[in-house]
Amino acid sequence: MSVKRVIVIGGGAGGMLAAGRAAEMGAQVTLLEKMERPGKKLLISGNARCNLTNARSLDGFISMYGGNGKFLYGAFQRFFRAELLKLLGSYGVKTLAEADGRIFPAAGNAAGVAHALERYMAKNGVEVVTGASVHAIEVRGGRVAEVKTAADACAADAVVLATGGASYPQTGSTGDGYRMAAGLGHTITRLRPALIPLTLKEQGLLENMQGISLHNVRLAALACASDDIKDYAMPKNDSGRGLGGRSPRPPLIECRTGDLIFTHYGVSGPAVLLMSLAVTDALESTPVSLAMDLLPGKTGHRLRHELQEAFDRHGSRHVHNILAELLPGRIAGTLFHIAGIGPQIKANQVTALQRESLVTAIKSLRFTVGRPRPLAGAMVTAGGVRLDEVDPHTLQSKLVKGLYFCGEVLDIDADTGGFNLQAAFSTGWLAGESAALPG
Ligand SMILES: Cc1cc2nc3c(=O)[nH]c(=O)nc-3n(C[C@H](O)[C@H](O)[C@H](O)COP(=O)(O)OP(=O)(O)OC[C@H]3O[C@@H](n4cnc5c(N)ncnc54)[C@H](O)[C@@H]3O)c2cc1C
Structure with a gap:
């Protein structure tokens, strides 16, 4: 059987997990990142300390995402806190839980987490291309076929859309994924700022x-x-x-x-x-x-x-x-x-x-209270790719074969406490794994 060619668009928390996992499963993986390096939002998360997850129980966790939380059971069953901490631990990132349940790298910096994920990708042979802004995903016969940047077109058997939200655009998350998903027929629920003054x-x-x-x-x-x-x-x-x-x-x-x-x-x-x-x-x-x-x-x-x-x-x-x-x-x-x-x-x-x-x-x-502040200043974007158009067990689009989603591009957002990053890591892992499977 020929090796599956997976393209991951976006190198944030979700995209790096997706790329690493798909490559670990044996796929030939390219991660296309528009910025000069992956993980820019991860690096500033938690005041650069990176509150990467939380000690809450699974049900307590799910409740932090409001009505859409149930969608995450599938991803959390495959890859949750213990698996995340084990993976980071295997790359030397020790973590500690604070009294309120928030979990941080023990060294107190997000850079160690980003570095560990880059090493996870490198170890499994992911090709990371930076400065590569994707503007379109080509679909033929109801299946993804190609991903286009200004300079190139890359053939793909599967595509993971991991472009994040539309806040903090200086980190690269400028809402491109919403436009690409909408262009392929997906519904984007109303985007609005969450976790904002x-x-x-x-x-x-x-x-x-x-x-x-x-x-x-x-x-x-x-x-x-x-x-x-x-x-x-x-x-x-x-x-x-x-x-x-x-x-x-x-x-x-x-x-x-x-x-x-x-x-x-x-x-x-x-x-x-x-x-x-x-x-x-x-x-x-x-x-x-x-x-x-x-x-x-x-x-x-x-x-x-x-x-x-x-x-x-x-x-x-x-x-x-x-x-x-x-x-x-x-x-x-x-x-x-x-x-x-x-x-x-x-x-x-x-x-x-x-x-x-x-x-x-x-x-x-x-x-x-006056008018809401602009979305660009929000820690998280609420709204995104409508969840009933995505299979929660694989994160594959129900509309386009071979298209997968992970992270903030989905209509998922949570309170502060490490829940947003854990959702990105878990959905990233599941999307990467599913994308690499034959079919
Ligand atoms: C200041 C701040 C602090 C935060 N602190 C925490 C915290 O401590 N704990 C927590 O749980 N959450 C925190 N969050 C939220 C959390 O960081 C995000 O929810 C999470 O990083 C989302 O991950 P992602 O992979 O979905 O998207 P992102 O991390 O946004 O990554 C998306 C990537 O896709 C790339 N991209 C976008 N469009 C394209 C394109 N067209 N072509 C190629 N690449 C593209 C971007 O450059 C980016 O690298 C914080 C957010 C902010 C802004």
């Missing part, structure tokens, strides 16, 4: 808040204008992907607890990134507000009591100094402004109404 409309307030970072804030996104949430009590539990199936009730869109930082345009930080996709989707049909509980560990009742006690005890002190013991000093100015408390007011001059406004500002600081 949010813009806020309160520019006046933000001017003074830029750079303030807050720890362990509870953040609720609500499908209404900020003026309409006057009596809204912050939810007690987080809701969102992978949080035990707790689905938020309207007007709540999502609630997350974590760190955040104010920027000149809005807010960023882990809690914000995690809820950004749900917020972006909601913005299509409704105004969205953010309510922040700056001290989720204290009930409103307890905070009110503690503030009053402090005001009584230190009547001649400026309220600013009293609040600085509870919250970062720079946010106090904003809270006082919202509560109508002047900068020079002493604790014994605060009225009951002002104290109530201050408690509300701390327990439910409100902002209005």
Whole structure:
């Protein structure tokens, strides 16, 4: 039987696994990468530390991808965390799990992971061609036949489309795969940014808040204008992907607890990134507000009591100094402004109404979310090749024989935590293996 000729388009996490595995299976494999080297996004992932997977159970893992997660069972059954860590280990990459379950290379750098995958490809004889931007896949008689770059045309028995998403285009992921797949008849579900900071409309307030970072804030996104949430009590539990199936009730869109930082345009930080996709989707049909509980560990009742006690005890002190013991000093100015408390007011001059406004500002600081930021700045692209047009057991297209998909080009995205990379690695492995099989 003649050797199967497999072309992998794109040398990211998914493409490198696909190429290495197809070659290991005995195929003659060429990886075409448009940039000057493969793995550019991998190199910057996890702040260049590369959070490559997570210690969660399989079902817990699947829940992190929302409704589309079930599609991944097939790939995870073939190649999951243990297989990934074993493969990396065989190329000298030791890993360690942090207390929250995220798994990183022990050496603390993504470069070691990229290097290991390059060695995996080299060992199995993959031909890597860089600076090769593919613009078309030729299909004849319902089967892939050829892959075209500006300079060349390469005959192929099987093609793995591993071009990634359309965010961080400087890494090479410019959405080409979506255009090629659509050209072959595939449906591309709506592309939108996931894991991206949010813009806020309160520019006046933000001017003074830029750079303030807050720890362990509870953040609720609500499908209404900020003026309409006057009596809204912050939810007690987080809701969102992978949080035990707790689905938020309207007007709540999502609630997350974590760190955040104010920027000149809005807010960023882990809690914000995690809820950004749900917020972006909601913005299509409704105004969205953010309510922040700056001290989720204290009930409103307890905070009110503690503030009053402090005001009584230190009547001649400026309220600013009293609040600085509870919250970062720079946010106090904003809270006082919202509560109508002047900068020079002493604790014994605060009225009951002002104290109530201050408690509300701390327990439910409100902002209005502005337009979504551009897709280019998102960590992940949500949307992609529609999953019911792809066989989950082989990752072969149901429309074009010999065409396989892996990684972010598929309609798969997840929360932060190593889930996006594990999906790319696992689908890459399965796509490469399937592409190399006879047939
Ligand atoms: C800043 C940042 C940090 C991240 N951190 C993490 C993290 O710590 N953990 C995690 O799980 N996920 C993380 N992610 C997400 C994760 O990196 C991606 O989901 C994952 O790398 C996708 O892999 P991929 O192989 O599908 O695509 P990519 O890695 O995007 O690779 C696609 C490749 O295809 C090439 N290509 C595109 N078009 C063509 C073409 N026409 N011809 C030839 N080649 C082409 C590109 O140049 C690129 O090399 C992060 C993302 C970003 C942006």
